[in-house]
Amino acid sequence: MSRRSPFASWLCAMLHCFGSYILADLLLGESPIDYFSNNSSVILATAVWYLIFFCPMNLFYKCVSFLPMKLIFVAMKEVVRVRKIAAGVHHAHHRYHHGWFIMMATGWVKGSGVALMSNFEQLLRGVWKPESNEILRMSFPTKASLYGTVLFTLQQTHWLPISEANLIFFFTMFMIVCKVFMTATHSHASPFAPVESFICPVFFGSVSSGHTSHHHDQHGASHEVSHPPPPPAKSKEELNEGTRKRKAKKAE
Numbered sequence: 571m572s573r574r575s576p577f578a579s580w581l582c583a584m585l586h587c588f589g590s591y592i593l594a595d596l597l598l599g600e601s602p603i604d605y606f607s608n609n610s611s612v613i614l615a616t617a618v619w620y621l622i623f624f625c626p627m628n629l630f631y632k633c634v635s636f637l638p639m640k641l642i643f644v645a646m647k648e649v650v651r652v653r654k655i656a657a658g659v660h661h662a663h664h665r666y667h668h669g670w671f672i673m674m675a676t677g678w679v680k681g682s683g684v685a686l687m688s689n690f691e692q693l694l695r696g697v698w699k700p701e702s703n704e705i706l707r708m709s710f711p712t713k714a715s716l717y718g719t720v721l722f723t724l725q726q727t728h729w730l731p732i733s734e735a736n737l738i739f740f741f742t743m744f745m746i747v748c749k750v751f752m753t754a755t756h757s758h759a760s761p762f763a764p765v766e767s768f769i770c771p772v773f774f775g776s777v778s779s780g781h782t783s784h785h786h787d788q789h790g791a792s793h794e795v796s797h798p799p800p801p802p803a804k805s806k807e808e809l810n811e812g813t814r815k816r817k818a819k820k821a822e
Contacts, residue, residue, distance in 0.1 A: 572623035578694055583619040584612070585691050590683025594658055594676050598665060637754070644753050648745040655681040655715055656738055659722040673723045674716075681715030710752065710760045714745060717762070 572579040584606075585592075591605040606612055621630040633639060658680030662673040679686060685704040692699055704712055718741055724730035725737050748761050760766075 579623065580616065580619055582691050582694050584615060585687055585694070586684050587611075587615040589687040589691075590654060590680045593679040593683040593686065594661075597672070597676055597679060598662065641750050641753060644749050645746045648749050649742055651681050651711065651715065652718065652738055652742040652745055655718050656722050656734065659719055659726055660734075663723075663726045670723055670727065673726060674719050677719030677722055678716050681718060682712040685709060685712050710748065710758075710762075713760065713762055714748070718745075 588605050588611075592602045595602045595604055622634075625631065634643065655677045659673045659677035662669065662676035666672045682704070688702065688704055689698075689700065692702075708716075721730060721737060721741065722734075725732060725734060730737070752758070
């Protein structure tokens with residue numbers, strides 16, 4: 571795609587770099603292209619995009635994909651993610667002092683705006699995969715951003731007795747450790763899975779029971795359709811009548 575349509579590829583790269591800022595500005599009623607006025611950031615993102623796709627022999631991509639280098643970039647990304655969440659909640663709190671849900675929404679899109687815009691980014695590439703909706707199947711960064719923005723909202727509204735600097739430090743360390751470990755081990759298991767498997771059935775019910783009963787109902791219905799009841803057995807008089815007719819046909 572990068573060689574067939576360089577402009578579409580560049581636009582997708584800009585959405586990956588600035589998607590969180592675009593969504594946050596839309597939520598707060600500000601200009602969604604305001605961040606593109608930062609020329610140095612746009613030029614840096616464009617340079618990285620060009621080196622990734624057009625560097626001779628893919629040398630730049632091979633360097634950044636080398637595992638030790640990749641782990642460093644992953645850790646740096648989580649540092650930026652947590653600071654963006656905190657900045658988003660602080661910005662929303664400055665405009666809406668008692669708008670808890672606005673603070674949470676702004677901090678969430680600041681931390682995971684790229685993933686939330688994935689379907690739109692796929693449309694730019696000519697791909698449509700509605701089953702890959704990030705809200706339906708949240709990845710670890712999206713879930714962590716959601717839980718993190720709840721913590722930062724409670725801290726901003728003075729319901730969580732901890733300073734913002736300490737909360738940023740502890741949550742950043744948690745994100746770095748989890749994400750670096752998952753990247754190093756090529757694991758996709760969420761650290762929140764054990765807690766969610768315990769809490770979700772209590773508050774939202776279990777999905778397996780309803781799914782199983784529905785499956786059994788469908789299986790029973792298909793079994794009944796595929797095996798119709800046998801026809802009633804013919805009486806002795808009907809059998810004798812059929813035998814006489816066959817004999818008469820043979821005689822003719």
